[in-house]
Amino acid sequence: MSDTIVYLIAGFACLCAFLVALLPNILHAVIALIGCLFTTAALYAVLGADLLAALQVMVYVGGTIVVIIFAVMMTPDLYKNKFIERAGKYFFPTLVCSILGACFWYIYMQSASILPKAELVRFAITKKMGLALVGPYALLFEYVSVVLLFGLLGAIVIARTGERR
């Protein structure tokens, strides 16, 4: 039963990913992206990374998606534009992408078969991640703060429009 639920979640994730690529309306594609991110969070939880699941929902769905929706709303003529294309336009990219996917799948098979089959072991990761963030990755942690700072400054400077001048 729980197996079935996990497979359903994975199937829903794949469906949402296709919809992100194929839906003509941009805001509907954003909703499909929300579905993708949410189901990814569910898969993280299944894999035992509960902190990452919560963080994914909080930062991605709560932060990044809000920024994307704001960006869509800032460009209103984009929303009513339905982008109805010829089906032929999708043919060549899909072909290339599926060939690429087949190659990737082959590489995955090679790399994943190294791992012996084992029962998935789940453990409490919150404290371990905290330890890793201030232990071996402490410098990276500080770099992230600098990246965040300069990302903030850059985004503010760019997004400020000419109304001030």
Next chain:
Amino acid sequence: MLQQFGNAFAFIFVAAIIPVLALTVGRFFRPDYPLSTKKIPYECGELPVGSAYVMFNHRFYLVAIIFLVFDVEVALMFPVMSIFSDYLGQSFGLKILIVSLVFLFTLFLGLVYAWLSGDLEWFMERERDSRVRKKTVTRGEA
């Protein structure tokens, strides 16, 4: 642990089912007299003027950006803070303290910048505009 997440997932599932159920059950009871006037967006009784999808203030987007950065910061501090009380009085605890203080300070600089550059203001445009114009004018005269 997975069971607990399953429980939480059940909560989300039931919460998503409730509106669907309420609207579906209501369909059998509620009247349905569609009229073309009922389908007009409400604009205080007048006919709506223009599109509702107007471009709005860029301030909202700036707020979203600043929020995103601080959201990431809060989210990153949670796992780090959760181990702090385990290492009180040890050298590793001091390291945690210093690392998190530097982290908080760096991001506080971002807030200070946004504050000083006036991006946290809302309706002060006109005043600052006039001030800026005055400055440029004087510079032009000089």
Next chain:
Amino acid sequence: MTTVQSWLEFMPFAPVVGALFGAVVILLLFVAPVGGILTYVERKLAADFQERIGPNRVGPFGILQFLADAIKMILKEDTAPENADKFIYNLAPILVMMGSLGAFAAVPFASHIMGADLDVGLFYILAMGALVSLGILLGAWSSDNKWSLLGGMRAAAQIISYEIPLGLALLSVITISGSLSLREIVLDQAWVGQGSFWHVFHNPFVMVNFVIYFISALAECNRTPFDLPEAESELVSGFNTEFSGMRFGLYALAEFADIILFACVAAAVFFGGWQLPFFHPEQIFTDINLMGVNFAPLFVTLSTLLVFLGKIAFFIFVVMWIRWTLPRLRMDQLMSMCWKYLIPIAFVNLIGSLLWVWFFRGRSIVELLMGVA
């Protein structure tokens, strides 16, 4: 619902049925009815504050008013604007409900009643709050109405802004308790001899942080004085202008569920959850045997549940009290309140709390005073 699950062990699909059972019990039998009753309580309290009578027709003292309201909402016609984006329009209430009701999974109602004992419970509640802002924003955008759009923009900006002081205020508690699981945070506040006490009395910084938390929670729930998104005197009804009948009811229910949720978190994180000092139900109800069945765990659970509900009721009363006391803020005041006052103060408090925990080795002010005396 650990006990419920142990009863259901013998059934096929026991974990799934147990989880769904727990969710249905907590959401449909507790949160939704209480959210409904709160509409009645709010009107009655408003009447009391203004020396009116309030609803008094349906049932004794009008207490069945919420049922009448629910029936009315089901019987109302459901209309949508012609140009509304039907897909998003239908999805938005679902997202809002998922956000506000789904978060109840991590709330510890009593010593044995808890939807899901997550390791990252507090984080989970914050994450679920994100869905509410998304739902409100999308619903407002999809309904093709200027009032809705204005209200939705305001709501999104306000909710996301106030999430930061909320998170920072909760962080200072994490430094003390050292866990993200709400059950452990509550157990950390047990009164054992001269041990720890409620977190809000741990140190002065946390006290200030509780005030910040409470203000931010008001803003997160779109309550007065932060009810700009649905300011009925300027924006008709704000983001839910075009949502009629049951859809409007769902938004209202989500709002009240949010109030209950933030009262629950305040009680659990800052005010000791189901515990009271000098009150140990495990010691009072040790052995109550009736017909060979030990009812002690039941009594323990019920008494702790009562304590928790009392705390929630107090916070909800304060929220409603504030509604009839303070006037609405202006948009620029709202934003400067968040970014110029609450966040810097919360930052300083977090650093102060860190230093307090470091220098006093995690001891609370109560412990220090008792150590001196």
Next chain:
Amino acid sequence: MADNIYLYLFVGLVFFICGLLTMVTRKNAIGMLMGVELVLNAAGLNFVAFQSFMNSANKEQLVDGYVFTLFIIILAAIEAAVAFAIVIRYFASRKTIDTHQGIELRG
């Protein structure tokens, strides 16, 4: 339990391919950036899946893969903030974000 790494790898692959497809077929910049988010998400899922299954196979409790995913999520957030700021600025000056009409970033 779904103890099969290929499930997660497959989902990651689908995310990656769909992200690529989104980047290729969408004409507007916002849609393309959504594809980027999807690709980053795929990378994060792969990191988590490999770390979890390696832990189970080697009886260890390492979190390095999780930390990488954490940083991926954060960098995706920052990337989104900066990239959408550029898009909005571009839209404000050109009234279009169609990438086929030639983007010149010279002010």
